[in-house]
Amino acid sequence: MVVAIDGPAGVGKSTIAKMIAQSCNFYYLNSGSFYRAYTFLHIQEGKDPMDFPSVLETARQHVLSVDGGRICVEGEDIEDKLHTSEVDRFVAKISAYP
Known part of the structure; x- marks a missing residue:
């Protein structure tokens, strides 16, 4: 499964992506x-x-x-x-x- 989050810098994309990955047992790649x-x-x-x-x-x-x-x-x-x-x-x- 691949989840992509797009948006401007500094809005929390990485923070949310890491939380989703951790809670769903996904691999996080920035x-x-x-x-x-x-x-x-x-x-x-x-x-x-x-x-x-x-x-x-x-x-x-x-x-x-x-x-x-x-x-x-x-x-x-x-x-x-x-x-x-x-x-x-x-x-x-x-x-x-x-």
């Missing part, structure tokens, strides 16, 4: 973390986060996985690096890029 991971990787590589085609290329070059609910790149846990002010500044624009 899909926004994938955008954060690619944003983080792109910035770490010293590339322009507003160059959307190159962000897509960065995404193609890295394999993301989830281990214990945490985002990993090539097996390395990067979850704690995804909520920095620099990632926050660009992730919404990157996630909106078709």
Whole structure:
């Protein structure tokens, strides 16, 4: 079963989703973390986060996985690096890029 909750930032989507997952014994996955991971990787590589085609290329070059609910790149846990002010500044624009 997949439950998706969409809406603007800061309205409690993740909080509600975690509550639903816990009460229904579902797996919780924050899909926004994938955008954060690619944003983080792109910035770490010293590339322009507003160059959307190159962000897509960065995404193609890295394999993301989830281990214990945490985002990993090539097996390395990067979850704690995804909520920095620099990632926050660009992730919404990157996630909106078709």
